[in-house]
Amino acid sequence: MKITLLTGKTFDISEAVGMDIKVVPARSSRKLTLKIDEKERVPVLSVPRFCSRKQAIEFVTEHTDWIIKALNKLPEVKYFADGESFMLFGQNVTVEHHPEARRGVWLEESRLCVSGAAEFIHRRVKDYIRKRAQEEFYARSKVLADKLGCKLTGVSIKDTTSRWGSCSTLNHINYSWRVALTPDYVIDYLMAHEVSHLKHHDHSDEFWACVATLCPEWSNGRIWLKRYGKTLYAFK
Ligand SMILES: [Zn+2]
Known part of the structure; x- marks a missing residue:
């Protein structure tokens, strides 16, 4: 199914790819791109205006290893605990x-x-x-x-x-x-x-x-x- 992404509109593919992922509309690029939101600790997928949900899922699936590596590189979550x-x-x-x-x-x-x-x-x-x-x-x-x-x-x-x-x-x-x-x-x-x-x-x-x-x-x-x-x- 073809989905037209208008600015501000997103579609959810987290369930399909088996991990939390934020989808945002790409500003100008024609390409799908991935980055890591280090504060929220989630991958962010920029999706160009005309891109199918299927294409987005395929792209993420191809880059799963990269995502996992990048997430593992983030500083670990810290809690205030005895001795900290x-x-x-x-x-x-x-x-x-x-x-x-x-x-x-x-x-x-x-x-x-x-x-x-x-x-x-x-x-x-x-x-x-x-x-x-x-x-x-x-x-x-x-x-x-x-x-x-x-x-x-x-x-x-x-x-x-x-x-x-x-x-x-x-x-x-x-x-x-x-x-x-x-x-x-x-x-x-x-x-x-x-x-x-x-x-x-x-x-x-x-x-x-x-x-x-x-x-x-x-x-x-x-x-x-x-x-x-x-x-x-x-x-x-
Ligand atoms: Zn200021």
Whole structure:
């Protein structure tokens, strides 16, 4: 059967090929192409406008080995667990499980102590990070917004995998909770970036000049994200 793919329309072949696969319309190419969405950890098939479902399935089937290899190369999924070390708000911390305690999650120097059953450690740590991120990122963004003389209505912490932050026209900023896992200078850059969007709703030269006034070392933060940002998506 011939299927006409209009922009935005997709067809599902996951069941037919025996694995989760995202199908998206190809922008211009006449060829079928495959890539891996590293954040979602799924293969993505770009399908040209006139392509049958059968052709798409055949193409994927031919490239199954490549897909499996590429998926296996992705960094493994990480969970916050007893003994796991990671960077939190610029400080190296190690999770320490206290099953008998009833204090939730608390920080003692570099030990991130977590009470309760082991199976809840990941969720508890994540909730703790989100709560602290909300407070810290709001405070830090507010200082920068005041410097620019811009109004900041609020900050929310999201679980998005598509971006580190976003700024709405209502002067509200969203940050990914994973920003809390980056070095301090990266946090500085991201706050400067989003707060600058309160003034400039684009990525013009004026916008970047504004970022530089708030965070002179901004390019180091940007480079770090390009290099290592992906590794943070290993945390689910
Ligand atoms: Zn931006």
